[in-house]
Amino acid sequence: xxxxxxxxxxxxxxxxxxxxxxxxxxxxxxxxxxxxxxxxxxxxxxxxxxxxxxxxxxxxxxxxxxxxxxxxxxxxxxxxxxxxxxxxxxxxxxxxxxxxxxxxxxxxxxxxxxxxxxxxxxxxxxxxxxxxxxxxxxxxxxxxxxxxxxxxxxxxxxxxxxxxxxxxxxxxxxxxxxxxxxxxxxxxxxxxxxxxxxxxxxxxxxxxxxxxxxxxxxxxxxxxxxxxxxxxxxxxxxxxxxxxxxxxxxxxxxxxxxxxxxxxxxxxxxxxxxxxxxxxxxxxxxxxxxxxxxxxxxxxxxxxxxxxxxxxxxxxxxxxxxxxxxxxxxxxxxxxx
Amino acid sequence: xxxxxxxxxxxxxxxxxxxxxxxxxxxxxxxxxxxxxxxxxxxxxxxxxxxxxxxxxxxxxxxxxxxxxxxxxxxxxxxxxxxxxxxxxxxxxxxxxxxxxxxxxxxxxxxxxxxxxxxxxxxxxxxxxxxxxxxxxxxxxxxxxxxxxxxxxxxxxxxxxxxxxxxxxxxxxxxxxxxxxxxxxxxxxxxxxxxxxxxxxxxxxxxxxxxxxxxxxxxxxxxxxxxxxxxxxxxxxxxxxxxxxxxxxxxxxxxxxxxxxxxxxxxxxxxxxxxxxxxxxxxxxxxxxxxxxxxx
Ligand SMILES: Cc1cc2nc3c(=O)[nH]c(=O)nc-3n(C[C@H](O)[C@H](O)[C@H](O)COP(=O)(O)OP(=O)(O)OC[C@H]3O[C@@H](n4cnc5c(N)ncnc54)[C@H](O)[C@@H]3O)c2cc1C
Numbered sequence: 050x051x052x053x054x055x056x057x058x059x060x061x062x063x064x065x066x067x068x069x070x071x072x073x074x075x076x077x078x079x080x081x082x083x084x085x086x087x088x089x090x091x092x093x094x095x096x097x098x099x100x101x102x103x104x105x106x107x108x109x110x111x112x113x114x115x116x117x118x119x120x121x122x123x124x125x126x127x128x129x130x131x132x133x134x135x136x137x138x139x140x141x142x143x144x145x146x147x148x149x150x151x152x153x154x155x156x157x158x159x160x161x162x163x164x165x166x167x168x169x170x171x172x173x174x175x176x177x178x179x180x181x182x183x184x185x186x187x188x189x190x191x192x193x194x195x196x197x198x199x200x201x202x203x204x205x206x207x208x209x210x211x212x213x214x215x216x217x218x219x220x221x222x223x224x225x226x227x228x229x230x231x232x233x234x235x236x237x238x239x240x241x242x243x244x245x246x247x248x249x250x251x252x253x254x255x256x257x258x259x260x261x262x263x264x265x266x267x268x269x270x271x272x273x274x275x276x277x278x279x280x281x282x283x284x285x286x287x288x289x290x291x292x293x294x295x296x297x298x299x300x301x302x303x304x305x306x307x308x309x310x311x312x313x314x315x316x317x318x319x320x321x322x323x324x325x326x327x328x329x330x331x332x333x334x335x336x337x338x339x340x341x342x343x344x345x346x347x348x349x350x351x352x353x354x355x356x357x358x359x360x361x362x363x364x365x366x367x368x369x370x371x372x373x374x375x376x377x378x379x380x381x382x383x384x385x386x
Numbered sequence: 387x388x389x390x391x392x393x394x395x396x397x398x399x400x401x402x403x404x405x406x407x408x409x410x411x412x413x414x415x416x417x418x419x420x421x422x423x424x425x426x427x428x429x430x431x432x433x434x435x436x437x438x439x440x441x442x443x444x445x446x447x448x449x450x451x452x453x454x455x456x457x458x459x460x461x462x463x464x465x466x467x468x469x470x471x472x473x474x475x476x477x478x479x480x481x482x483x484x485x486x487x488x489x490x491x492x493x494x495x496x497x498x499x500x501x502x503x504x505x506x507x508x509x510x511x512x513x514x515x516x517x518x519x520x521x522x523x524x525x526x527x528x529x530x531x532x533x534x535x536x537x538x539x540x541x542x543x544x545x546x547x548x549x550x551x552x553x554x555x556x557x558x559x560x561x562x563x564x565x566x567x568x569x570x571x572x573x574x575x576x577x578x579x580x581x582x583x584x585x586x587x588x589x590x591x592x593x594x595x596x597x598x599x600x601x602x603x604x605x606x607x608x609x610x611x612x613x614x615x616x617x618x619x620x621x622x623x624x625x626x627x628x629x630x631x632x633x634x635x636x637x638x639x640x641x642x643x644x645x646x647x648x649x650x651x652x653x654x655x656x657x658x659x660x661x662x663x664x665x666x667x668x669x670x671x672x673x674x675x676x677x678x679x680x681x682x
Contacts, residue, residue: 059551061551061552066551122550124519124522124528124529124531125528128523148551149531149532149549149550149551150550150551152515152516152531153519153529153531153532154519155516156483156514156515156516156517156518156519156520156523157519157520157522157523157529159484159516159520160484160487160519160520160523160524161523163484163642164642165482165484165641165642165643166483166484166516166643167643168512168513168514168515168516169513169514178644178646180644193646197651198511198512198513198648199398199400199511203648203649203650203651204648204649204650204651205645205647205648205649206645206646206647206648206649207643207644207645207646208643208644208646209642209643209644210644211642212642249528249559249560250528250530250557250558250559250560250563251557251558251559252555252556252557253545253556253557253558254555254556255550255553255554255555255556256553256554256555257552257553258552258553258554259552259553260552269681293681317513318513325680326675326680326681336651339651346680347675347678347680349671349675360658361658363658364657364658364659365658365659365661365671365674365675366658366659366660366661367660367661367662367663367667367668367671368660368663369662369663370663373663374663374668377663377664377665377668377669378668378671378672380665381665381668381669381671381672381673382672382681384669385669385672385673385676385682386676386682
């Protein structure tokens with residue numbers, strides 16, 4: 050039986066998205082544990098330009114499906130072709146980025162293949178599972194799909210014992226990206242399947258809006274929450290970020306208050322970040338917020354409340370009023386360097 | 387006239403989760419949580435009602451859930467839905483998204499010709515965003531995710547502006563189609579007082595059966611299925627047999643995903659260094675961060 054680990058390679062016709070590279074890095078680890086092969090599956094109208102980068106994550110095989118109708122993502126023809134390839138080559142696992150595209154595509158593929166799918170996993174592992182019952186049944190080497198549930202209040206481990214492939218999506222920024230190495234794998238060209246009924250939806254116009262903030266790539270983030278108090282005060286957060294050469298982050302409460310754009314939101318329904326330094330100012334540390342920043346290397350918390358949950362995960366804490374503390378930080382920093 | 391189906395769900399209010407809603411083993415005590423109308427499903431209903439207002443449509447709201455989920459269906463009637471159906475059966479319990487979309491898609495098939503199915507992008511209890519696309523696949527119709535704006539609807543062609551990764555896109559699609567809607571799509575309307583006055587009396591068969599006819603203030607003739615149906619106040623309930631479903635594809639049995647274990651979220655008590663909120667304290671912290679090459 051094949052035990053191939055597949056990663057759906059998402060691209061914008063120019064470059065491979067970071068989330069796919071993160072998944073290739075994670076997929077490599079899973080494939081090594083399973084002693085099997087890591088494969089990328091690419092759909093597009095000119096896939097060769099992506100090969101080198103995909104192989105750079107020690108990808109053993111690329112399944113390439115090329116056709117002009119596959120140039121841009123459309124759920125129907127993409128589903129048909131992934132399902133077709135999956136039936137032909139029987140992957141053990143398929144991973145998708147939990148991007149807008151991945152979250153539209155993966156469920157449709159899973160439904161067609163009648164297999165299980167777990168959304169927004171934060172951790173993936175290989176392990177055994179014993180199905181409870183009068184005659185417990187042991188399944189070896191399953192994909193353990195770990196994700197927060199119930200608004201982040203619990204962490205669930207999900208398995209798909211019977212109906213394979215085992216499918217999961219993972220949000221951008223969650224898995225660590227490996228360094229690109231020189232590596233040459235095998236390309237397998239898969240015949241595209243283009244059916245009239247899959248082409249009922251046409252793209253009239255596409256407008257690119259690159260996100261202005263790059264939180265996932267930032268190594269320093271200064272984030273403000275409800276405790277910042279006002280839009281006026283939020284300038285303090287922006288100033289500290291600027292002085293330190295970092296990006297501005299925010300809790301959802303600060304976004305909802307209208308102090309800053311949603312693109313800056315960190316957390317379960319925002320972006321997931323893992324910077325070198327995360328300075329949380331006036332953020333209480335709700336599970337939903339923590340879900341997006343807990344992997345930060347160093348966390349500084351500034352909060353009036355010594356009992357706030359953010360204090361429990363912080364490496365450095367200052368109990369105090371941020372409107373006084375932040376100006377002091379700026380001044381102290383300017384004096385030191 | 388367009389025929390539109392809206393998928394709605396009653397969800398625990400995870401926003402207001404408190405410690406006493408968590409059981410000792412870390413699982414959630416659903417009974418201790420208030421329930422609400424899943425926020426983005428209200429946007430889905432609004433999208434359907436806007437088409438009804440502008441082009442004329444019959445709007446049917448469907449939910450799968452326990453008998454108590456009839457509450458969200460009444461909420462749909464208060465806002466302008468024409469028809470509501472509760473999909474409920476013991477056999478549906480423990481369903482993952484695949485088993486759920488199987489039941490929902492079979493119910494939609496039973497309704498006959500449908501032009502548009504609207505669904506909220508995701509429900510706040512699971513955040514999976516899977517039921518919409520999976521229902522579309524089971525119905526073998528196209529899907530449009532994350533609608534931002536309805537551009538036009540002409541005969542059987544719809545044009546929609548939607549969000550994509552790093553941008554927006556305008557797509558054109560032949561009906562029937564399933565469309566998912568987000569909190570950005572529109573602003574849901576409030577219930578109409580007039581409709582509340584009428585439909586607060588709407589009931590399901592299970593609710594009728596719960597009424598004690600011996601209560602002195604009850605007029606039993608007003609609590610029969612037939613009476614309510616004639617008044618347009620009967621909320622239909624469909625179960626396994628009404629839909630002629632394969633039990634092995636419903637509920638827990640029909641769900642490929644299984645929960646292996648549940649852990650409560652424990653905040654790690656790390657070693658924390660404390661600094662005074664004084665210039666001296668703050669300077670010491672900044673110095674330490676520079677020393678550790680974290681900033682500087
Ligand atoms: C489904 C769902 C998804 C969600 N997704 C996210 C998400 O992605 N990201 C997210 O952040 N939230 C998310 N939330 C919301 C989350 O539950 C919290 O409501 C939110 O994170 C709280 O933001 P906050 O910490 O800024 O505000 P609060 O919880 O109000 O905390 C404010 C803090 O500021 C402190 N403070 C007040 N004044 C001062 C002062 N002068 N100086 C210093 N400290 C002060 C207070 O002590 C308090 O700790 C989500 C919720 C749900 C239900």
